[in-house]
Amino acid sequence: MEQWIAMLLLISAIWLLQIRKISDSVPILAFQSFVLALTAGAMWYQTKLSHLLIAALLTLVVKAMIIPAILHYTIKKIDVHRQVERVTSKYTSLLMAIILSVAGFYVTSRLHLPSTKFGEPYLPVSITLVFLGTFIMIDHKKALMQGIGLITIENGLFLVAQSISYGMPMMVELGIFFDMLVTVVIIGILSLRIHSTFESLNIEKMSNLKG
Amino acid sequence: MIDMGEVSLLLIIPLVTAVLCWKINIHIGEKLQITTALLNVFVSLLIANNVFFHAPITGWHHLIYIDALSAFNVMLIVLIGFVASLYSVGYMHHEVAEKIIDANKVRHYYLWFHLFLGTMLAVSVVNNLGFLWVGIELTTLVSALLVAFYRKGTSLEAAWKYLIMGSVGIAFALLGIIFLYLSGVDLFGESADSLNWTVLHQAAKQLNPQWTLIAFVFVLVGFGTKAGLAPMHFWLPDAHSQAPSPVSAVLSGVLLNTALYGVFRIYTIVNTTLDGKAASYLIFFGLLSIAITVPFMLVQHDLKRMLAYSSVEHMGIITLGVGIGGALGLYGAVLHMFHHSMAKSLLFFAAGNITQNYHSKRMERISGILKTMPITGSIFLIAAFAITGTPPFNIFVSEFTIMRAGFQSGHLVATVLFLLFVVLIFSGMMYYVVRMAFGEAPAKVEKKEMSRWSTAALFLPLVAVILFGLYVPPFFQEIIQQVAVVLQGGKS
Secondary structure (H helix, E strand, O other), X not given: OHHHHHHHHHHHHHHOOOOOEHHHHHHHHHHHHHHHHHXXXXXXXXXXXXXXHHHHHHHHHHXXXXXXXXXXXXXXXXXXXXXXXXXXXXXXXXXXXXXXXXXXXXXXXXXXXXXXOOOHHHHHHHHHHHHHHHHHHHHEOEHHHHHHHHHHHHHHHHHHHHHHHOOOOHHHHHHHHHHHHHHHHHHHHHHHHHHHHHOOOEHHHOOOOOO | OOOHHHHHHHHHHHHHHHHHXXXXXXXXXXXXXHHHHHHHHHHHHHHHHHHHHOOOEEEOOOOEEEOHHHHHHHHHHHHHHHHHHHHHHHHHHHHHHOOOOOOOHHHHHHHHHHHHHHHHHHHHHEOEHHHHHHHHHHHHHHHHHHHOOOOOHHHHHHHHHHHHHHHHHHHHHHHHHHHHHHHHHHHHOOOHHHHEHHHHHHOHHHOOHHHHHHHHHHHHHHHHHHHOOOOOOOHHHHHHHHOXXXXXXHHHHHHHHHHHHHHHHHHHHHHHHOOOOOHHHHHHHHHHHHHHHHHHHXXXXXXXXXXXXXXXXXXXXXXXXXXXXXXHHHHHHHHHHHHXXXXXXXXXXXXXXXXXXXXXXXXXXXXXXXXXXXXXXXXXXXXXXXXOOOOOOHHHHHHHHHHXXXXXXXXXXXXXXXXXXXXXXXXXXXXXXXXXXXXXXXXXXXXXXXXXXXXXXXXXXXXXXXXXXXXXXXXXXXXXXHHHHHHHOOOO
């Protein structure tokens, strides 16, 4: 069961590299966060640790609902039909994603990370999510998509913490959720300003500062 | 003794100031924010007095812990913060008069500016490393809006780069903190206290060495990005050159220190666990940061970018000093933190006056500052001599101390390289500074100082730059010594 959930997370991250329109990224991200909430919920069900339930509910509300809503609003204001632009082609990026996934699983098996009983199946995927999130940021040329990559990295880190120690202390987790939310708001504000100034979200247009 | 009242005041004053400046009439707001910034200087003096001459402050169920290192950083933030809020008034008047920004936007400036100071103060006083991370991320978010303040293409570019690089870097730091939590979780169990650095510090010897090393590397890369250590420094020259000058002064003078504060907090734990093996990482990144500055300093066209690269250099020197270690090296590094904050913020304030009068940041368009702006010009020249480590100014003292520590502790190669780079940077920077300071001014530049506010603000850091080069008062020595002891891993 856990393996299947973990695979869903992996697919969602690779999917983000294959989309055509920027607006497609929002439902995928919401789906990824929903699955993440599911993992925390499953761990709560197995361990009955109450803070895992809170983490699951927060993930559901903040990451799977509010954050996608903010991103959706931003994209709607810009232009829903904007196509994505990538550095690599569709097939190269898929190949890179597969290589990174293999690397993620390999690194995790070599690191001998200590892990919790119910969190262990998610560990390789969590590290892979961090890798793939970084690659999403590098590969996509649209400013907003870098934000999406950043959220994927954060989702990966959340899962790392979940699987090696059932999450960080509750208060800290709350602080991180708050930070995440503010980050997305600011990514939205800056994306809108960049769009209105450059008439584009392509970060290659922004290369006036050098040396 | 002191209770938590003062600490609450310290954190609440910037918040209240921010909201008030946003809500009330700007003419009252700009005076009010100077007053409250000054008030916070007094509050932090009370706190510092307690920490340095009595005992560390702790409270709110160990959520807050202020030792010598925290108090030192708090002092720097409120001092530079106060001078910058004084300076901002004149600076913003000019920007509004020139129609560069809308009068209405100034309220937003003060809102973000004081929130920015507040987040840095919060970073310095929390005990829990998780909250420290949350705080440092918040400083990025708030200051990214300040960098984007002019809403021009270049400032948006700088802000975006800063936001993204800062957030990714800091995500790695979070991974590091998760690993550090992991290395202690067997000892303390899964409670919030096991992320308190006071707890981790006490148990440093029993932590899992493998995990602490990995944690440290991630934290160094993560917070190092925020501190502008090479090769993660690419956001820094952009952000510092595009931000309004008072913001540049705060970014360079105290934000970088605050990020280093995060690195050093974890370094003191990890270095105890690893018996001093973590130091070589600091020496490596420190030297690399100094080295990378050299070529960029020689080919610079933009005044504020040049100052920003100089900040990369000085963060490198501080990191190198801590890496060299020993009582002398750490003393020099802490002293350098203070001196750099003073000299660099002074330079950014002066540069702000200069760019406003010359309407350009390009150095080839600036000449004859001493004739057009006698006060700002001479202070700029003094500050530039100071920042390049010329005697008899303050930076010379701390750089010399670090060099002495380097030779004494046998880091010959590193110290000789350091000396060589500093000489090269001196000549590169002085070439431009001398050309700007002397000579004839372009005809259309007016002979005037910018405003009372922006000239007055120059004098406080100037006193520190000159005075501490000639004479270090005993109480100040005592303070620096105590901070150095904390960095060494001793109890303060």
